[in-house]
Amino acid sequence: MHCSKNIFLLYGLSGLLFFSSCTKNFLDLNATHNAPSSTTIGPLVNRIDSSLLLGSTEQGSVHNDYYYPVTQLAATTAFSAFVLSNGVNDIWDNYYSTLQDINLVQSMINAVSDKESMNNIQAILYTLRAYKTFRVTDQFGDIPYFSAGKAYTGSVSDFRVAYDSQQLIYDSLLNDLTWAVNNINTASSPVTAAGNAYQTLGSYETVLGGNMAKWQKFANSLRLRYAMQMVEKDPATATPIILAAINSSAGFIEDSADVCMWPASLGGYDLTSRWFSFSTGGTGLVRMSSTMWNMVSDDTTSAAIFDPRALLFVETNAAGSWAPYTIGVSQGDNVNAYTYATTDPTKKNGCLFSIPNWYLIRDEWYVPEPIMTAAEVHFLKAEAYARGLGVGLSLATAQTEYIAGITSSVNFWYNVAANTSDVTENWSAAAPSAPTAAQMQTLFTNTKVAFTGTAADAVTKIYAQEWLSFFRQPWLAFNLWRRTGKTPVDPLSNPSSTYTTFYRLPYAQDEAVNNADNYNAEIAKIGGNSSNVKVWWMP
Amino acid sequence: MTSPIAGQIGLRKAMDGGEGHCIPISHSNNLFKVMNKCGKLNNPTLRLLTRITMLQLLLAGGFAMNTSAGNIHGRSTPEGKVSFELPKPAIKGTVVSGKDGTPIPGASVTIEGTKRGVTTDAQGRFEIEAKEGDVLVFSGIGFATTKVTVGKEAVLSIKLGEGKSELGEVVVTALGIKRSTRSLGYSQEQIGGTEIARSNAPNVVNALSGKMAGVNITSPNGVDGGSTRIIIGGNNTITGDNQPLIIVDGMPMDNTIPAAAQDVTAPKDWGSAINLINPQDIEDMSVLKGPAAAALYGGRGANGVILITTKKGSKRPGLGVDYNFGYKIIDPYRYIKMQNEYGAGGMVSLNAPQYQTDASGNPILTDGWNQMFVDQKTGSGPYGVAVTDQVSWTGSGVSWGHKMDGTQITWWDGTKKADVPQPDNINSYYRTGNQVTHNVSISGGNEWGTLRASYTNLENTAIIPNSNYSQNTFNVGTSMKLSKRVTALVNVSYFTNAYHNAPALGNTEGTLQSNLIYAYSRNYRGASDLGNYKLADGSRNNFTNFPWYGNGDAQYLYWYTYENNETVTRRKLIGSAQINYEATDFLNFMGRASIDENSNEDLTIDNPTDATGTVGGTYGHGLISDIANNYDWLATLHKENIAKSDFSAKLSLGGTFYKRSMYGISGTNSSTYANPGLTYFGNYSGTTQTSQVPNESWYDKELNSVYSFLNLAYKNYLYLDITARNDWSSTLPKAQWSYFFPSFSASYVFSDALNIDPSVLSFGKLRAAWAEGAVDVPPYIINTIYNTSSFAGQPTASLPSALPAVNYKPQINKTADIGVNLGFLHNRVNFDFRYYHGRAIQQLLNSPLPVTSGVSSIIINTGVLENSGMEMILRATVIDKSNLKWDVSLNMSNNYNRLLSLTQGANRVDMANIWGASGNYISAVVGHEFGTIMGYDHVYDATTHKPLLQNAAQLMQNFGVDAPTAAAMKGTMYQSTSTIVPIGNATPKFRGGITNTISLKGGFSLSALIDWKIGGQIWSGTYASMMQQGTAPETLKERDGGGLPYTTPDGTATKWGVILPGVYSDGTTNTTVVHYYYKYMSYGVWSSGPNGNNWIHSTGVLNDTWYKLRELSVNYAIPGKIVKKIKAFQALSVSLVGRDLFYLFSSLPDHINPEGSNGAGNAQGIEFASLPGVRSVGVQVRASF
Secondary structure, three states, X not given: OHHHHHHHHHHHHHHHHHHHHOOOOHHHHOOOOOOOOOOOHHHHHHHHHHXXXXXXXXXXXXXXXXXXXXXXXXXXXXXXXXXHHHHHHHHHHHXXXXXXXXXXXXXXXXXXXXXXXXXXXXXXXXXXXXXXXXXXXXXXXXXXXXXOOOHHHOOHHHOOOOOEXXXXXXXXXXXXXHHHHHHOOOOOOOEOOOXXXXXXXXXXXXXXXXXXXXXXXXXXXXXXXXXXXXOOXXXXXXXXXXXXXXXXXXXXXXXXXXXXXXXXXXXXXXXXXXXHHHHOOOOOOEEOEHHHHHOOEOOOOHHHEOOOOHXXXXXXXXXXXXXXXXXXXXXXXXXXXXXXXXXXXXXXXXXXXXXXXXXXXXXXOOOOEEEEOHXXXXXXXXXXXXXXXXXXXXXXXXXXXXXXXXXXXXXXXXXHHHHOEOOOOEHHHHOOOOOOHHHHHHHHHOOOOOOOOOHHHHHHHHHHHHHHHOOOOXXXXXXXXXXXXXXOOOOOOOOXXXXXXXXXXXXXXXXXXXXXXXXXXXXXXXXXXXXXXXXXXXX | OOOHHHHHHHXXXXXXXXXXXXXXXXXXXXXXXXEOOOOOOXXXXXXXXXXXXXXXXXXXXXXXXXOOOOOOEEEEOOOOOEEEEOOOOEEEEEEEEOOOOOEOOOOEEEEOOOOOEEEOOOOOEEEEEOOOOOEEEEEOOOEOOEEEEOOOOOEEEEEEOXXXXXXXXXEEOHHHOEEEHHHOOOOEEEEEHHHHHHOOOOOOOHHHOOOOOOEEEEOHHHOOOOOOEEEEOOXXXXXXXXXXXEEEOOEEEOOOOOHHXXXXXXXXXXXXXHHHOOHHHEEEEEEEOHHHHXXXXXXXXXXXXEEEEEOOOOOEEEEEEEEXXXXXXXXXXXXXXXXXXXXXXXXXOOOOOOOEEOOOOOEEOOOOOHHHOOOOOOOOOHHHOOHHHHHOOOOOOOEOOOEOOOOEEEOOOOOEEEOOOOHHHHHOOOOOEEEEEEEEEEEEEEOOEEEEEEEEEEEEEOOOOOOEEEEEEEEEEEEEEOOOOEEEEEEEEEEEEEEEOOOEOOOOOOOHHHHHHHHOOOOOOOHHHHOOOEOOOOOEOOOOOOOOOOOOOHHHXXXXXXXXXXXXXXEEEEEEXXXXXXXXXXXXXXXXXXXXXXXXXXXXXXXXXXXXOOOOOEEEEEEEEEXXXXXXXXXXXXXXXXXXXOEEEEEEEEEEEEEEEEEEEEEEEOOOOOOOOOOOOOOOOOOOOOOOOOEEEXXXXXXXXXXXXXXXXXXXXXXXXXXXXEEEEOOOOHHHOEEEEEEEEEEEOHHHHOXXXXXXXXXXXXXXXXXXXEEOOOOOOOOOOOEEEXXXXXXXXXXXXXXXXXXOOOEEEEEEEEEEEEEEOOOOEEEEEEEEEEEEEOOEEEEEOOHHHOOOEEEEEOOEEEEEEEEEEEEEEEEEOOOEEEEEEEEEEEEEEEEEEOOOOOOEEEEEEOOHHHOOEEEEEOOOEOOEEEEOOEOEOOOOOOEEEOOHHHHHHHHOOOHHHHHHOOOOOEOEOOOOEEEEEOXXXXXXXXXXXXXXXXXXXXXXXXXXXXXXXXXEHHHHHHHHHOOOHHHHHHHHHHOEEEEOOOOOEEEEEEEOOOXXXXXXXXXXXXXXHHHHOOOOOOOOOHHHXXXXXXXXXXXXXXXXXXXXXXXXXEOHHHHHHHOOOOEEEEEEEEEEEEEEEEOOOOOOOOOOOOOOOOOOOEEOOXXXXXXXXEEEEXXXX
16 A cells, blocks of 8 residues: 555656646747837837828829819829728728827837936927827818727726717817927937936937927927818817917927928838829829919910929920810820839829829839928918918018028929939939029019918918919818818819818728727717718818 | 455455345456445446456355356345355357447347346457346447347357447446446447448548548548548537547547648648548547536536547457458549530620631631630620620630530641541549558457557548548457556557648649649540640659630640649557546546647659759758647546435546647748759759748747546436536736636436336437537737848837737637437437537637728637537337347438627628638638628519619619710619628538348348538639539520521620520619620629629529438358458458548539538538539458458
């Protein structure tokens, strides 16, 4: 029986050994091999930075198919093969996946004990969130915002969230921007009251290179843009913000310091989406609109061009003529003008009407995607002074800003053209040289441009030039058109109601399927998920 | 270790407790079995003792004894004395299968009315002491019990007919423990290796088709070497694995069906590990049904377990050599039916179809894609509406064109040909496959143990050109008696399998079938259209102007077939070493170490398509090393007749340590090669490495378990089992990685308990079981990981778009299982019924979330899946004569598998889909049975329930036509749902099989298995496509003048008209006669309509019921007398097996393969381009030397 006892002992011991080692390696064993399970604020913010680029389907199906013809900045001969809902998904997915990362960064900031040390990072995050959120709410109206993008917390109540009113979103974001402007510390090595150094993003912040003064100006400029966007609907809230922005010591985006996604400054980023959106099979249908042409030229001869930007924005048709497309009137030309033009700008596939400048859309290495330009700031200020919004009415100051705006825009695009010198898309060699002072004077004195007439005339001209400066930001032209209804329209054009009542993007279909209750409540509130429902700030 | 004294005590105790004070001691294989007591044969063995020990023991105990050379028999007298007599003359003989004459090892031979018995060895031989007049009872697992009265003959040759008997049968249960079936409170079936080997099935699991109740075997397209889906009962998980655990000699073997084989669109099926298991090496297979039977395997057994025991040889004089030769031909015989009257042409005009013409006006075959959709004359489709808007995108093979009436036309290659029917293009690609198997085994044994070694070579040639595989199996099994108390069992199998070009299935242009139903018109001339696939300079013939390029590549069928080569080579070692130690009378220990080591290699060489040998080629190479180890130990305390009561008990405590570690690395070089034709990763021109960056894969898992079980028995008719197991899984979060499973089962043999008259009921048993199981998760998925990339030269990080669950819990299954087992007419008729009901809660599901939440999906523990069903087995020996025996075995099962709930806000989980949002889904829908087919459907009128047609306003809106055109189009188009809806369900209602076996005197037997599937639907893409494209025979009706009077736009009076049955929104019934196109346009293959006008998929949903002659075998065991005359052999048998011979009935039209569902994953019910039906006929010769 001793033997048996020994056996029991042996089993007992091995059993103990077994239990003690039974879960020892589990955590290591189950660690994912090819992806990190933790991260820090820096790479997250850089990813948020990267999300500022426009989607290719967004440009193809939303900008090219709708915003250009709606605002008449350009025309399309037909709908492209892009589908609007895909463009909507592009915008929707980009925003909400980014919002989740923004919320994650926010929770990391919240976890820091000396909050002040995070002020600069917090301000950057607020500014990025405001910029992205304004863009989306402007396009859709009410959107899920305050509780959105929080699925990662695991809280079931965050899985399907309700829609928030655009007005509340506006108020909240403008507060955030004000906080950012007021709390950015631009000192070289700031220290908190508790004696800790301010944390920075270092090289992870790639859009403005971590330059806090630029961030402050960007935040302040955004404050001006969005206060102005709501000024028709809620002047009581908007005008003090306009005033505060103009009076802020932070200043605005300065000339030649335009906030853009510059591929050349983004580590040589290959910006393929723009060319894709214009040239892919079934597209390439965007044409120069008669409305836009009227604002840069007096007739269809080259000599009649008075705005130097015309030569950068558009080019002649396949036959070498300036041939503007009159929306709702012109016909035919249902061809992809860029089909055969991958490397050769002269191959226009026999297009009948003038098209956007090949270099402007073909270059993938230098031509930027503007986020907010100095020109826009000038025009916003011009409007504020011309209408006395927040600041006192001053047509003289308005004129100064108006001229500065046009000048800034012309310089911006001529700088772009002069510096675009990729081997295959050498715009610098093909572009006209920068306009002379005389040419600029011709522009300023053209009756369509000259800042003359009544205050109302002045405002109309400000809108027109601001609109023109948005040639590659049709979503801003769309905002301006919806807010003011006074952007240029060729009286000969005859746009269909598809374009004249296109006020918003319909919500993504994903919402109807996966967030049905909240979605249904929202569309009942606004009167249907259609594009002719006005967003809150529209008069 | 144990001394003879201890043994003596045990013997004395056994003697003292024995009824009638007798100690039967039987011998077999030079081992003496000491029976526990006189009256009972069950729970038989107390100990095994060597003869020497026995002698020592008896002598030490002071018993008198007599011995003779080699035989000894001891018997106690009623007075309590033990006397030993010279043994009586023994009866010798062999027990063989009445079906095919193969020896039946392990059959029990007992003398009726006594407790004496022996079992047969591997050759079916037995030797038992019996006197004239004794009745010998022969029984074997899977065979009907046979009784023979001992006469003058000392050598008997016994043939057992097939059948089942519950009496005294011993089966392998969980953990490899052998138990009497009467004691089992759960459902389990066992099949012998002989029957598996004989079935000639594509793999050992396929051999179970139709033979076991509720064991559902699906092998998509029935291709040898392909994956087999095994489901016992129903599905327990929506997105996880529902297949049973496979255990080979104690080693759990990974049998994951490769992802490529689960795809429903274009599966590519290299088969799973079960294909490697060699049927010749199998001793038996046990199927443990449901969680209760498999409770000791914890979560891994939730779907049931298949236990495979390999052969270990048997004691026999000298070395036994067996040779098996198998040859079968695999014949593709059931080709799709297509019309052979009309050729290429789109649905472009409502006038009579015309040939397209060249610039000179001469008829041509077709210009290719464009004029399939646009009428050459009008530049548009019917009513001026583009055909693609009316019918979505049909394939390039639309055959609504001109009659193939012999007109001389310009063929695509520029030659002039008579346009004549090509009825043989449906079989132009296939060939007769074959399979050759050689198996040699050597086995032998002596008092120290037994050994069997075998080698098998299999060469398979598929019905697809340039597809074949070869397989080698080395197997060694041994059972060794290391000492009187220690035995060791060792089994090792090593497999190599080299599979060259597994058939590509479904929607692929690399094989004929999808081209036939999608890409090629009916005038396709088979290989003669594509035979010259390679040019003299070695480059690819691009078949310029070939019109039927399908999705772009259908003209390269033969290039793909011969020039794109992929070979998967698998090497597998699976083995286990087990030690059993009988410490005392009442205490055993078992320890076992097992390994499953796999090394897989995947080599792709797609030859360059250009003459220089540098462009268009692809070289891919991957290696996977996958090693799993399993260590078990088990200590068992057992006691019969505790304290002289009627209770017996067995208590076991055990544990398992399981670890699997897999790593794979693969790369692809699809660059332009620098060195022509050479295949290595560095072979690329230019300086930048692009496509060659390797992919890696991992799988690491540890699962540790302890378990305990208690088996209680009362008087051999009441049994209770309680099991408890706790697992610790490395794949779960720390707080959840420990989980517990209890189970209870009971068996009540009421026929014995109540002493029921055997002439009324010879056997009756009730059983009941309840078990709770839990299933862990795959490795890594619990981790929240970040997507990383770089932007502007700096790293980026972001949350993933699909999040893991926040708090993973294992899925919990709770199943109750009851059954009754009845035997009548001395068990000539056996009946078994099972009912089970289970719920699987906390399903781990990838739940879609709105993007506004930040992610598109999150894994959550949600969902309740209900799984209940019934199984019935009836076995009867209809005729039981010495010269004729007829056995029938029938099984039927049905299963009801329903999703009860999901998380709030979600009502379905999609398991798979064909063609994304434009196609069909297989989903689990709340409130529906598992396997809902989702797609676009008709919109039905609320009152008449008839389909609604589009009214004028809808036609105007959907097709952008004006009012007059809309009026002309009246009656052409149905309304369709705006989103996908349930349109069918793939779950069958009943499955079953019936086997009839007739055994004749002289060694002949004949066996036929018919199995069936009743109910369950499929969406047949083949059917929908053939209808829409005008290639189905059904589409001839109106074209051949069988329709309603219809006047074409050019004024021709025809009989081409149809009325689409249905109503309009205003309630009026449609009476408008329209062109026949519109009848067939409503068969939606894929749905991409304009302005929300979706193509209706429900028209392609078909009931899939079939009855099939699955197996027909003729076996002949050449009688021993004849064999002996030949002298070269000891035994010889021949069998002829036909498999999958034909369908007695199929509800599918046009010879669409009823078992052609795409993919072997959870999503069943989508068929597209299934292969022709195949049957095999094989011969097997078995010779023993």
